Structures are given as C-alpha cells and as structure tokens.
Amino acid sequence: MKKVNLVVALAGTLMLFAAGGAHADLMHRHPPLPKGLPKKWDKKIPIPPGAVVAVVNPPSGIVQTVEFSAPGEFDGLINFYNSELTKAGFQLGPHVEVPTRKAYNLNFSKASVQDSVSIFPDQKEPSKFTVRVLYEVPNRRRHLLKLLIDRWRLWPRFWRSKEPPSEAGAGAAPAAAAPASQAN
Amino acid sequence: MLGKLPTPLPRVMIPAVIAVFILAGSGWSVAQVSPGDTITSANVGKVKDLVSPGVYQMVSAGNVSLKVVPTGKIDWPPPYKDATEKYSAQVSLSPDHRSLAGYTAGLPFPKIDSNDPNAAVKVMWNSQFRPGLSDDYDVRFTNCDIAKGGEVIESIQFGHYAGYSLAGRTEVQPLPTDPDFSQSNRYWLFGLYPVLQPAELRGAALTRFRFADGSKPDESWVWNPGSRRLRQVDETMLRDASGLGWAPDRYLGFNSKLEEFDYKLLGQKQMLGCFHAAHSPQPVCQANDPSCGENWEMRNLYAIEANPRTANGGSKTIVYIDSETWFSPYLDTYNTQGQLDEEDLYLLAYDDRSMPQATVAIYPFKRQFPVAAVSFDAGQGVLTKCYLPGSDTQDSEGWYLNLGTVDKPFFTTRALVTAAH
Numbered sequence: 190m191k192k193v194n195l196v197v198a199l200a201g202t203l204m205l206f207a208a209g210g211a212h213a214d215l216m217h218r219h220p221p222l223p224k225g226l227p228k229k230w231d232k233k234i235p236i237p238p239g240a241v242v243a244v245v246n247p248p249s250g251i252v253q254t255v256e257f258s259a260p261g262e263f264d265g266l267i268n269f270y271n272s273e274l275t276k277a278g279f280q281l282g283p284h285v286e287v288p289t290r291k292a293y294n295l296n297f298s299k300a301s302v303q304d305s306v307s308i309f310p311d312q313k314e315p316s317k318f319t320v321r322v323l324y325e326v327p328n329r330r331r332h333l334l335k336l337l338i339d340r341w342r343l344w345p346r347f348w349r350s351k352e353p354p355s356e357a358g359a360g361a362a363p364a365a366a367a368p369a370s371q372a373n
Numbered sequence: 374m375l376g377k378l379p380t381p382l383p384r385v386m387i388p389a390v391i392a393v394f395i396l397a398g399s400g401w402s403v404a405q406v407s408p409g410d411t412i413t414s415a416n417v418g419k420v421k422d423l424v425s426p427g428v429y430q431m432v433s434a435g436n437v438s439l440k441v442v443p444t445g446k447i448d449w450p451p452p453y454k455d456a457t458e459k460y461s462a463q464v465s466l467s468p469d470h471r472s473l474a475g476y477t478a479g480l481p482f483p484k485i486d487s488n489d490p491n492a493a494v495k496v497m498w499n500s501q502f503r504p505g506l507s508d509d510y511d512v513r514f515t516n517c518d519i520a521k522g523g524e525v526i527e528s529i530q531f532g533h534y535a536g537y538s539l540a541g542r543t544e545v546q547p548l549p550t551d552p553d554f555s556q557s558n559r560y561w562l563f564g565l566y567p568v569l570q571p572a573e574l575r576g577a578a579l580t581r582f583r584f585a586d587g588s589k590p591d592e593s594w595v596w597n598p599g600s601r602r603l604r605q606v607d608e609t610m611l612r613d614a615s616g617l618g619w620a621p622d623r624y625l626g627f628n629s630k631l632e633e634f635d636y637k638l639l640g641q642k643q644m645l646g647c648f649h650a651a652h653s654p655q656p657v658c659q660a661n662d663p664s665c666g667e668n669w670e671m672r673n674l675y676a677i678e679a680n681p682r683t684a685n686g687g688s689k690t691i692v693y694i695d696s697e698t699w700f701s702p703y704l705d706t707y708n709t710q711g712q713l714d715e716e717d718l719y720l721l722a723y724d725d726r727s728m729p730q731a732t733v734a735i736y737p738f739k740r741q742f743p744v745a746a747v748s749f750d751a752g753q754g755v756l757t758k759c760y761l762p763g764s765d766t767q768d769s770e771g772w773y774l775n776l777g778t779v780d781k782p783f784f785t786t787r788a789l790v791t792a793a794h
Binding site for chain 2: 248250252254284287294298321323325
C-alpha cells in the first residue's frame with residue numbers, strides 16, 4: 190500500500206512539474222535563438238524575429254560583439270529594441286539616430302553591465318539591416334554578488350552610501366552668467 | 374627660451390626669411406627634420422628644439438617614436454566657424470583679466486596679438502573653447518595601460534569618457550547655450566564611468582562640472598567601489614593621477630580651472646605635433662618600435678607658462694597650444710624644485726570618422742579628435758597610455774562627437790551610482 194502511495198505521489202509530482210514547465214513555456218514564449226550564437230551570449234538581450242547570426246567576434250576582455258542580419262524596417266527595429274530592452278529590464282542610455290543613413294546606436298545597461306546595439310543597412314543584402322550587439326559577457330558570480338549587495342542590502346545601514354543628490358551641481362549656484370559688458 | 378625673430382631685420386635678409394616661411398608652409402622643413410624621417414631614441418637629437426623637453430625625454434626613453442610628415446591642412450567645423458564670425462566680436466576678458474566675458478559660441482579670440490599683455494590668457498581661453506569638442510562627446514570602452522619599466526602593471530577599461538557643454542554649442546540643440554546655463558552657471562559637464570576592469574575597481578566613476586564663475590571651483594564627485602560611497606572631491610585630488618590612472622586636470626590637455634593660474638606667453642614657434650595620426654584605434658606598442666611611430670608635422674605652437682595663484686594650487690606647467698586647432702599637443706609639468714615632473718602628450722587625428730569601420734558616427738566634414746594620450750611620471754617612472762578609442766575595443770564607432778549622444782542626466786551623481794550598481 191505504501192509503495193502504491195509513493196508511486197502515485199511521484200507520478201503526481203512529475204505531472205505537476207511537466208504542467209508547470211508547459212505553462213512556463215506558454216507564458217514566456219521566446220522565439221528560438223538563432224544558430225551560431227556564442228556560448229556566453231547574454232540571453233536577456235532581445236533578438237529581432239528572423240535575425241540570423243552573421244559575424245561573431247572573439248571576446249576582448251569582458252566585451253564581445255555579435256552581428257545579426259535582420260529583416261524588417263529601420264523604424265521597426267528601433268522600436269523593437271526600445272520596447273524589448275525595457276521589457277527585459279535594461280535601462281536605455283544615450284542613443285544616436287541618423288535617419289538619412291538609416292543608422293542608429295543605443296546604449297543600454299543593467300546591473301553595471303554596459304551594452305550597446307547599432308543598426309545600419311546590411312551591405313550584402315540592402316533589403317536587410319545589420320544589427321550589431323556589443324555586450325559584456327555574462328558573469329554569474331559577479332551578478333550574484335551585485336544582487337546580494339544591492340537588492341538584499343547586505344551591508345548594514347551605516348555602511349551604505351547615502352542617497353546621491355538628484356543632480357549635483359545643477360541649480361546649486363545662483364544664476365551668474367559671465368559678465369557681458371566688460372572690456373579687457 | 375623660445376626665440377622670436379630678431380628685429381629689425383636687415384633688408385637683405387627679408388627675401389630669405391620669406392623663402393623660409395614659404396618652404397615651411399609647403400611642408401619642407403628647414404629644421405633638422407624632413408618629411409619621411411623617422412625619429413626614435415637613436416636619433417632623438419634631431420628634434421631637440423622641435424618638441425618640448427618632456428616629449429624629448431619620452432622619445433629618448435623609447436616610449437614614443439615619430440614619423441615626420443608634411444604639414445596637413447585642418448579646417449574648423451563649419452558651424453563653429455560661423456559661430457566665431459557671429460559672436461567673437463562680443464567677447465572680452467573680465468576686469469580682472471582672468472574670466473571670459475560675453476562669450477556665446479565659437480572661438481573667443483580669433484586674433485591674438487603677441488604684444489598684448491593678455492595674449493597668454495586669451496590663448497588659454499581659446500584652448501578651452503577650441504573647435505574640437507563644442508557640444509557633446511562620448512567615447513566608449515576606452516582603456517589605459519599603466520606601465521613601469523616597460524611592463525604593464527595595470528590596465529583599466531572605462532565604459533564612457535563623455536562630456537556635455539552648456540555654453541558654446543554650435544551643432545546640436547539647444548543652440549548656442551543650454552537653458553540650464555542661466556540656472557547652474559556651468560560651462561561643461563564631464564563623466565568617466567563606469568570602470569569595467571580591473572574587477573576591484575569595477576564601477577568606479579568620476580563626474581566633474583566647470584563653472585563660469587571664476588571664483589567657484591570645479592565640483593567633482595567620485596564613486597568608490599571599495600567603500601561603496603559617493604564622495605565629493607576637492608580640486609587637489611583632480612591633480613592626482615593615482616585614482617584612475619590619469620589626473621583629471623590633464624584630460625585632453627590643460628584641464629585645470631583657468632582662473633586659478635597666472636599665464637605668461639613664452640613665445641610662438643614652429644614645433645612638431647601629432648595632428649594627423651594614421652591609426653585609430655592606436656596599436657599597443659613596444660618600446661622603440663619605429664613601426665609604431667605616428668605622423669608628426671610642423672605646427673605653429675604657442676608656449677604658455679602657467680603658474681598656480683595659490684601655494685597648494687599645483688605647480689608650474691608649460692602648455693603648448695596649436696595656433697590653428699587650439700588643441701594642446703603636449704604639456705610639461707615641473708615640480709617645486711623646477712625639475713620636469715610629468716609629461717603629457719596627446720595624439721590627434723583628423724577625419725570624418727574616428728574609426729574606419731564606423732557606421733553611425735560619421736560626420737559631414739572632417740574633424741579633429743584625440744586617439745591617444747601618453748603620460749610619463751618622471752618621479753615614479755610610470756608611463757600611462759590611454760587609448761581613445763580603446764586599443765582592442767569591439768565598439769566600431771569610436772568618438773561620438775556633437776551627435777547629441779549624451780545629455781545632462783548622463784552626468785548626474787545618480788547616473789554614476791546607477792551604473793556602478
């Protein structure tokens with residue numbers, strides 16, 4: 190009897206896991222990653238649908254570059270990265286857009302990681318765009334340490350940094366533009 | 374020290390002098406070097422009078438080699454040229470002859486009269502608002518190698534080396550002055566962050582603000598990853614290279630607050646400088662490698678002696694400033710005993726993009742941008758070379774100049790802390 194109970198419990202657990210896995214898959218239906226990505230690709234960085242890996246540069250230090258050839262419109266790709274990176278938890282940083290040449294570059298960051306994406310016409314296939322992603326190779330240990338320190342506030346309160354001023358220097362000085370009427 | 378032409382000239386010598394100037398202008402040097410020459414420690418004597426004592430020392434030590442090329446033409450960015458024509462007539466010095474008055478944009482003093490008692494301070498202000506970096510700039514993944522005895526002892530990689538000007542803007546809105554200037558009185562904002570490598574410095578950051586008010590010192594904040602604290606640092610720390618490998622007062626030339634120094638024009642002379650560097654990014658070179666020699670050309674340089682007005686304000690510096698681009702190709706700092714203490718050298722390029730493979734940061738005209746900065750601390754025997762862009766960078770763009778890449782929020786202390794977390 191006990192054996193039967195054990196088998197039933199085991200089967201139930203397995204079914205729950207399977208259901209959970211299927212459910213998770215439904216909830217997070219990511220398109221399959223394109224072939225040829227480097228081993229240490231940062232999976233949080235979104236890849237446009239239909240993009241294929243064109244070039245993988247070897248890492249230099251902690252930085253690596255991957256180029257994709259992506260179909261789609263210039264504005265569509267820009268919108269894709271602006272929305273998907275935000276959804277993935279990245280903070281969007283400085284960007285440059287040159288509409289006449291259809292060139293775009295966006296910095297994005299997360300937990301001290303500094304990445305960037307450039308979009309420009311594909312020289313081999315003008316109907317497509319090259320999407321160049323420059324990213325920091327994920328370092329799990331460092332991220333875990335950051336998480337412990339920053340999220341869980343591992344340090345005692347007295348040891349933590351004070352909240353920085355919202356914009357140091359700005360508005361701190363009275364308006365005192367350089368005098369304009371004096372002659373040397 | 375820096376000779377002026379003897380006056381009056383005998384009439385018979387005038388044609389000869391004209392001929393010399395024509396030859397100099399055509400790129401054929403009348404000095405000890407000619408285009409095509411390569412200068413290393415083996416033949417450094419040829420350039421003894423054509424570079425600063427500090428650069429001479431660097432070449433003698435094999436840290437730098439020179440490839441002499443004909444002098445090339447360098448045009449200012451057209452919007453900067455227009456702004457100079459439009460606004461320069463309004464500019465003057467303040468009554469104490471230290472600060473700038475009536476400045477809007479462009480070059481403050483297009484005509485420098487060497488007989489003017491204020492010529493030196495005017496040259497310094499021209500250098501402050503030079504044509505190169507008028508609106509904003511950002512170069513990513515730069516790195517500095519710090520070496521002693523020929524061996525790299527530390528390599529530091531930075532996420533951003535960036536700046537934003539609130540006054541003197543010529544290309545990117547708001548023009549010509551950011552409205553924030555009337556509130557904050559800041560001329561410019563600078564940020565160097567976050568440090569990406571080495572791991573123990575990861576997240577370290579620096580930001581600095583320069584005020585138009587001559588009596589108000591620069592405001593600077595540092596994020597220290599060790600103590601995990603944000604600190605405001607005073608100006609004495611900005612003269613120190615030990616923090617991030619290079620003293621912030623020497624970033625891209627003489628970067629101290631101008632009003633805190635007295636200036637003396639030592640002279641104007643044809644000297645060598647690197648203004649058309651062939652390599653960007655710069656390769657990592659071994660000592661005495663002539664193949665690593667950059668293009669150096671004869672330039673008309675001002676030599677200015679800068680002396681701090683206060684006892685703890687630093688030490689004497691001889692600043693060399695190009696009379697066309699107003700960039701400083703090198704400067705020598707002396708210690709209190711009058712001995713050469715530190716040499717800073719800047720290599721510049723002139724192109725419509727800072728890297729050949731750039732796809733975004735391409736400009737409609739050629740412009741000047743630095744490609745490397747080399748510093749030698751004679752006291753410690755430490756050589757630091759910073760690569761702008763990084764020597765093995767994976768970024769293909771290099772300098773983003775006047776593209777609106779960075780804005781004021783990028784330089785807030787909050788941004789520093791966020792990037793460090």
